[in-house]
Amino acid sequence: MSDWREFDQNPVSHSAAHHLTTIGDLHDEVGYARVSDVARHLGITRGSVSVTLKGLRHRGLVVEDEHKHLSLSVEGQRIAQGIRTKRILIQALFRDVLGVPDEIAEQDACKIEHLISDMTAEAAGSLLEGLEDLSEDQRIRSLVESARSSSDSSSPFPDTATQQLANRLLKKAAAIESEDS
Amino acid sequence: MSDWREFDQNPVSHSAAHHLTTIGDLHDEVGYARVSDVARHLGITRGSVSVTLKGLRHRGLVVEDEHKHLSLSVEGQRIAQGIRTKRILIQALFRDVLGVPDEIAEQDACKIEHLISDMTAEAAGSLLEGLEDLSEDQRIRSLVESARSSSDSSSPFPDTATQQLANRLLKKAAAIESEDS
DNA sequence: TCGATGAGTTTGGCTACCCAAACAGGTTGA
DNA sequence: TCAACCTGTTTGGGTAGCCAAACTCATCGA
Structure with a gap:
């Protein structure tokens, strides 16, 4: 059996994945992202976000300007985009190929988006692209x-x-x- | 967006899932399972297993006989079997439908087996059954x-x-x- | 019989999360 | 101007896991 503990030595944790994608989303949608905005969006306290972001800044994934506005570094954007893509592909795979209700597919995709390998996500993309083409x-x-x-x-x-x-x-x-x- | 924190309020954690399936596997294969066996199998210390199993015993998922031999309760068996089934189905889905190499499919399945909803697993089963029939x-x-x-x-x-x-x-x-x- | 070995537990320490609460700094309206 | 409010940070507490190390017990062999 492959090492089951690979689970928690992923490049980004479930929590970090959502912090990053939230910052990206807020930045795209409203033009900026502050600690409070991220906290509100994730449903956790400002204190928790503050601490978590300290780590993400230290890892060079999040940057902060002079107005305390957060944004993603190039590497942060790369990771966030990868997670977003995986979430969408997995959700579509479960919904369109397996026939699972969209809501369930979304919940499942949300839980596993940061754990799926690139190869599996790409394969899902190829399959879905094939299905798309068929129309x-x-x-x-x-x-x-x-x-x-x-x-x-x-x-x-x-x-x-x-x-x-x-x-x-x-x-x-x-x-x-x-x-x- | 559905609550992203559903992640860690699953019925069984990644760690617990592997403790349970390991006890089940050992019980089936060698007839018994002790703390040391589980620890060796999972690659963690006896101390860690001892502490984790205290929780699983308290939750009524694992029972211990007078010889310190561990086994799964009915509920524990139900959960372990569910996880095993999901792992197999997800692995087969990724390997046989998406075309991902078996090793990658296994790693991915191992990481997400305890997170996938029953409905998605069942849908995967139906699809695979359909593919099986087609041969x-x-x-x-x-x-x-x-x-x-x-x-x-x-x-x-x-x-x-x-x-x-x-x-x-x-x-x-x-x-x-x-x-x- | 007695020392070695192995099994299980306990304890202290660490990381990663979360919260609540206290604290500090800036903005804003009366 | 100044209190009320919002923002961000820090701190102490909690849970879940992991480890290393110390400790207890039982068994086994010379």
Whole structure:
């Protein structure tokens, strides 16, 4: 079994993840983010935020200007964007692929967004992109073509059971189609 | 946004989840589980396990016989089995549907197994069951039939983008098939 | 029988979070 | 001008985990 304690040696904790994304969100939405704003947004006290941000400033993820306005460093932005992206992808994966209600999908995504590996998040993105593409007829056609040639490396799907599913469905559909008629 | 602090008010923590599943595993594999065995298995000290298990005994999830042998209560077994099931389903979801390498899928599953909602885990199970079914030609045929009628409530897939994908692929494949010939 | 070994517990220390409360500094309105 | 208010920080307290180290007990072998 892989080391179960990798859990808490993540680059950013659940708490830190939400502090960072909140600062980013506030900055984008209202133009600034102060300790009190972050605290209100997260539902915790100013004191807690003050202490946590001291650590994040020290780690170079958050910077503070002369007006006590907080913003993310380049590295902080990179991390926050990564977490936001993972949250969205996981939520969409659970909602659109698994069929879980949006609210449940959001709760689950919120809990695991900072724990998911880049590779898994990217794979979810590829799958969802594939699903998205399918809503446009022209792309469906190219998908079908690539599924037919069965060795097209530019397939929007990773080489997974899902692609195999698509391939099998295509071939079997044609077979059954002719058989039935 | 749903309350981000639901994170740490889960029924069982990451640590507790692994203590419980370890006791269950050891009990099944070697017939007994002692504090030292659990500690060795988890890679932490006996002292840490001793303290943690005091809490789990107090919560009625772990019981200890006169020989200091640990086992899970009925409730403990229920929780451990739930976590094990979620770990397997999530790992399979990431590996077989997203195409992530097994090792990465396992690491990710280990981190989030105790955080995923029952509904999401069940939905993953349904999807995987559907993929499993597809490997048998007879079931593929019935899937295709149900996709054609497009209102079959007994479909092995939940009504999601994945089913819609299957439906679209089937319809479009037939259309393009005739168009090309 | 007695020392070594192993098992389980307890204790003090550490990190990471949270809170409440006290404190300090700036702004604002009467 | 000055009290009321808002902001941010600090401090003491609490929980959850982890470790190292000391301690207790039981067992086992020479």
